[in-house]
Amino acid sequence: MGYHTIVIGGGVAGMQCASELLRQGVAVTILEKESELGGKIRNWHKLFPTFTPAEEVLAELRSRLISSPNLAVRTGCEAAKIASDRVVLTSGEVLECDSVVVATGFTLFDAKVKEEYGYGIYDNVITSADLERMFNEGAVRLKSGVTPRRIAILHCVGSRDEKVCQRHCSKVCCVTGVKQAMELKRMFPGADIFNFYMDIRMFGPGYEEMYREAQVDYNVHFVRGRISEVSPTIDCRLQIKAEDTLTGRPLKMAVDMLVLLVGMKSNALNENLVAECGLKAQPSGFMQPRDSFLHNVESNREGIFYAGAVTAPKNVGESMNEGTAAARAVVEWLAKR
Amino acid sequence: MKRSSWTDYQKDIADDNYYYARSCIRQNFFPGSEKVFLDILSKDLGRDIYDDPLHTSCTGIGYHSDVVPLETIMTVVARQFALMSEAGYENFTSSCITSFGIYTELLATWEEFPELEERTRENLFKATGREFKVPKNLAHTSDVMFHHREEIARKAKRKLVNVYTGEPLKVVEHIGCHYAKIFPKKGIGGSEFPYVLAGMVESWGGEIVDYPERRHCCGFGFRNYLVQANRGYSIANSQRKLESMAPYKPDFIVCNCPGCSMFLDKWQYTLAEMEGTTYGQNGAGIPVLTYEEMAGLVLGYDPWELGMQMHQVDVEPLLDKMGVEYDPSAKYLGGDGKYIGRPESAIVNSCSQEVLYKMKK
Amino acid sequence: MINFGFSISKPRAIDIDRNNLRKSSEITREMPELQSCIGCGSCTATCTAGNLTEFNFRKVHTLVRRGEYQGAYEEMNKCMLCGKCRLVCPRGINTRGVVMLIKRKLGDF
Numbered sequence: 061m062g063y064h065t066i067v068i069g070g071g072v073a074g075m076q077c078a079s080e081l082l083r084q085g086v087a088v089t090i091l092e093k094e095s096e097l098g099g100k101i102r103n104w105h106k107l108f109p110t111f112t113p114a115e116e117v118l119a120e121l122r123s124r125l126i127s128s129p130n131l132a133v134r135t136g137c138e139a140a141k142i143a144s145d146r147v148v149l150t151s152g153e154v155l156e157c158d159s160v161v162v163a164t165g166f167t168l169f170d171a172k173v174k175e176e177y178g179y180g181i182y183d184n185v186i187t188s189a190d191l192e193r194m195f196n197e198g199a200v201r202l203k204s205g206v207t208p209r210r211i212a213i214l215h216c217v218g219s220r221d222e223k224v225c226q227r228h229c230s231k232v233c234c235v236t237g238v239k240q241a242m243e244l245k246r247m248f249p250g251a252d253i254f255n256f257y258m259d260i261r262m263f264g265p266g267y268e269e270m271y272r273e274a275q276v277d278y279n280v281h282f283v284r285g286r287i288s289e290v291s292p293t294i295d296c297r298l299q300i301k302a303e304d305t306l307t308g309r310p311l312k313m314a315v316d317m318l319v320l321l322v323g324m325k326s327n328a329l330n331e332n333l334v335a336e337c338g339l340k341a342q343p344s345g346f347m348q349p350r351d352s353f354l355h356n357v358e359s360n361r362e363g364i365f366y367a368g369a370v371t372a373p374k375n376v377g378e379s380m381n382e383g384t385a386a387a388r389a390v391v392e393w394l395a396k397r
Numbered sequence: 398m399k400r401s402s403w404t405d406y407q408k409d410i411a412d413d414n415y416y417y418a419r420s421c422i423r424q425n426f427f428p429g430s431e432k433v434f435l436d437i438l439s440k441d442l443g444r445d446i447y448d449d450p451l452h453t454s455c456t457g458i459g460y461h462s463d464v465v466p467l468e469t470i471m472t473v474v475a476r477q478f479a480l481m482s483e484a485g486y487e488n489f490t491s492s493c494i495t496s497f498g499i500y501t502e503l504l505a506t507w508e509e510f511p512e513l514e515e516r517t518r519e520n521l522f523k524a525t526g527r528e529f530k531v532p533k534n535l536a537h538t539s540d541v542m543f544h545h546r547e548e549i550a551r552k553a554k555r556k557l558v559n560v561y562t563g564e565p566l567k568v569v570e571h572i573g574c575h576y577a578k579i580f581p582k583k584g585i586g587g588s589e590f591p592y593v594l595a596g597m598v599e600s601w602g603g604e605i606v607d608y609p610e611r612r613h614c615c616g617f618g619f620r621n622y623l624v625q626a627n628r629g630y631s632i633a634n635s636q637r638k639l640e641s642m643a644p645y646k647p648d649f650i651v652c653n654c655p656g657c658s659m660f661l662d663k664w665q666y667t668l669a670e671m672e673g674t675t676y677g678q679n680g681a682g683i684p685v686l687t688y689e690e691m692a693g694l695v696l697g698y699d700p701w702e703l704g705m706q707m708h709q710v711d712v713e714p715l716l717d718k719m720g721v722e723y724d725p726s727a728k729y730l731g732g733d734g735k736y737i738g739r740p741e742s743a744i745v746n747s748c749s750q751e752v753l754y755k756m757k758k
Numbered sequence: 759m760i761n762f763g764f765s766i767s768k769p770r771a772i773d774i775d776r777n778n779l780r781k782s783s784e785i786t787r788e789m790p791e792l793q794s795c796i797g798c799g800s801c802t803a804t805c806t807a808g809n810l811t812e813f814n815f816r817k818v819h820t821l822v823r824r825g826e827y828q829g830a831y832e833e834m835n836k837c838m839l840c841g842k843c844r845l846v847c848p849r850g851i852n853t854r855g856v857v858m859l860i861k862r863k864l865g866d867f
Contacts, residue, residue, distance in 0.1 A: 172402065175589040181399050260796070272849070275793040279786060281823070284797060289589070291609045294644045299609040304772055306797045306820050313774030630767040637769065670760040 071099020073368025144363025169218025429704025573654025777825025
């Protein structure tokens with residue numbers, strides 16, 4: 061066909077989309093702002109609900125891309141302006157193309173914004189992303205070097221929260237919290253793990269079963285209530301306050317470590333897509349697909365497509381599916397044009 | 398403590414020419430504080446500040462106790478602003494946290510609902526014939542003190558340092574709820590990690606104690622403590638704070654709110670008398686200071702001139718640690734040198750009234 | 759001691775650090791399924807005793823799991839062991855077994 065598509069963003073959605081386009085004979089240029097492909101899960105340890113190593117998924121995605129002469133990967137570069145037939149990089153360079161797939165994903169919510177939890181102030185308040193890094197490094201330790209004996213995991217940090225302009229549910233944090241609780245329990249069988257949640261939203265196959273397994277087989281404690289503030293104790297632990305809403309009483313305790321399940325924020329670059337490229341965003345800041353059912357990988361502009369978490373919080377599997385779907389929509393559109 | 402975010406909460410604080418609004422209750426409980434604030438501003442720092450005898454209560458206590466309606470308090474506040482304009486000032490600074498909260502809230506209300514400001518203008522004009530301008534700058538007096546903290550540090554006669562050990566004094570800071578919990582952006586450092594008092598303490602050589610119940614309310618709560626039957630849960634809040642801070646062995650507590658400083662001081666007496674519990678290191682209470690008193694001590698003012706003899710918990714152990722020279726026998730002499738009477742001895746007090754003070758009657 | 763005409767309120771918060779969680783861990787170790795409660799309240803909705811008294815099975819076993827044992831035995835005594843709660847529990851918890859276990863473990867509280 062001789063067509064060329066630019067995929068912006070080399071995370072799981074972008075990689076899957078590119079490999080599918082290549083399979084269908086479309087030349088692809090992937091633009092990635094980091095130094096290598098892989099996106100957010102590059103820093104993730106294992107994926108729910110199967111505990112599959114993230115690296116395993118990435119290795120397969122990379123191997124699908126490696127052998128193609130029709131692929132160009134440009135790392136360390138960002139798009140400043142997008143049209144269906146060209147992408148202007150922040151460096152000013154112009155890349156010609158026949159269509160564009162925007163797979164720029166999301167931004168992790170900055171836990172410092174929820175000041176009451178003391179992230180960045182108290183040493184042993186960490187985020188779910190920090191915990192994955194610790195898992196990858198092979199050791200979860202307190203700042204003092206000792207192992208934690210009591211850990212609290214707080215759901216919905218930067219999700220469902222008017223105060224930080226994040227009204228939406230980030231969807232994947234609940235199951236991540238359950239997964240991390242189980243991993244911590246495997247690592248420290250004697251430790252007490254408390255998950256503080258507002259609702260437990262187990263939307264995917266096997267998730268609910270995993271939640272039950274965490275409760276029954278792993279003895280993870282679930283407290284329905286949101287932590288209101290964190291403060292230090294004299295022995296360098298963290299005092300947390302919440303309501304145990306199922307008993308109607310305030311609850312407090314000291315923990316060694318607090319894990320904040322940070323939500324998905326719309327990508328900071330989306331503002332630019334709206335201002336400079338004529339694309340539409342939803343009130344949440346995530347990009348607006350042309351239609352939620354029939355055209356959910358297409359933008360409001362012909363020849364510009366979406367894949368993955370750029371339009372809403374999604375898990376890895378959903379993002380990859382959208383990569384495939386976007387590739388197919390691109391091919392159809394190119395043929396029709 | 399790593400307060401990484403306090404710089405995100407900056408506010409403009411006027412550098413000079415303040416119109417001063419007093420608190421209703423402070424002159425009873427911490428009588429020297431407002432006077433010394435005026436002295437520090439005008440004498441030590443050479444600033445212009447106007448203490449206007451015409452202004453009244455902002456009626457905040459009545460408002461928060463459900464006896465003064467919103468329209469009334471808006472008109473009263475409008476009158477204060479009118480007095481400020483008439484006196485030729487644009488920068489309003491209030492000594493009371495609740496007043497500060499009220500002024501902030503009403504300015505925000507008027508901005509949001511201009512028709513309410515219009516109606517207030519009409520009410521004020523009908524009632525008093527006055528007209529007002531909203532202040533160019535609104536700050537609590539602790540903000541003003543914070544603003545000048547480095548200049549005060551340069552003029553300091555002594556620091557917040559234990560003269561026996563050379564260690565910084567350990568200070569518990571307590572911020573009034575209405576300082577930043579209603580409008581976090583109007584407080585230095587926001588509401589979770591306020592820096593207004595911590596900044597003064599650090600600039601003057603002390604060290605802040607971050608303890609589990611630091612952000613908890615003192616329990617003042619207006620209509621709550623006003624009703625005797627409700628005082629049980631009002632005092633329980635102070636008790637919770639005191640229990641939580643005691644293991645850190647703080648040298649003193651500093652507050653920026655009239656109610657908090659009164660409660661944390663006086664409730665220590667009540668708790669000691671009801672349950673026999675004290676929270677200080679010497680078996681007595683923990684001294685409670687206002688930030689003006691703290692600044693006054695740093696600048697070398699005499700503690701009795703600062704009104705510190707009116708505290709419930711004796712301040713002498715702190716004065717000794719700071720190396721403040723004072724005349725024990727002058728404690729209960731008024732400004733005119735006449736004996737003002739002395740309190741009965743209580744569990745919370747460390748100094749034996751009989752032995753220490755041979756009164757010059 | 760002076761009487762000021764009021765008494766100091768006691769804290770209402772569940773203080774996990776002060777509570778002795780030994781009995782609670784014994785209970786969940788013997789019946790791990792109790793941890794799978796999702797607080798739906800169908801047990802309480804259908805409870806014969808709970809419709810006529812203050813008895814709230816869901817709340818009592820949740821409090822017990824937090825180490826709040828005071829009064830739990832007496833509350834569980836209100837249960838008529840009719841078994842309706844077990845029929846409705848979506849998590850399949852042996853609720854009658856829970857009643858008996860809590861009574862056995864907390865008889866001396």
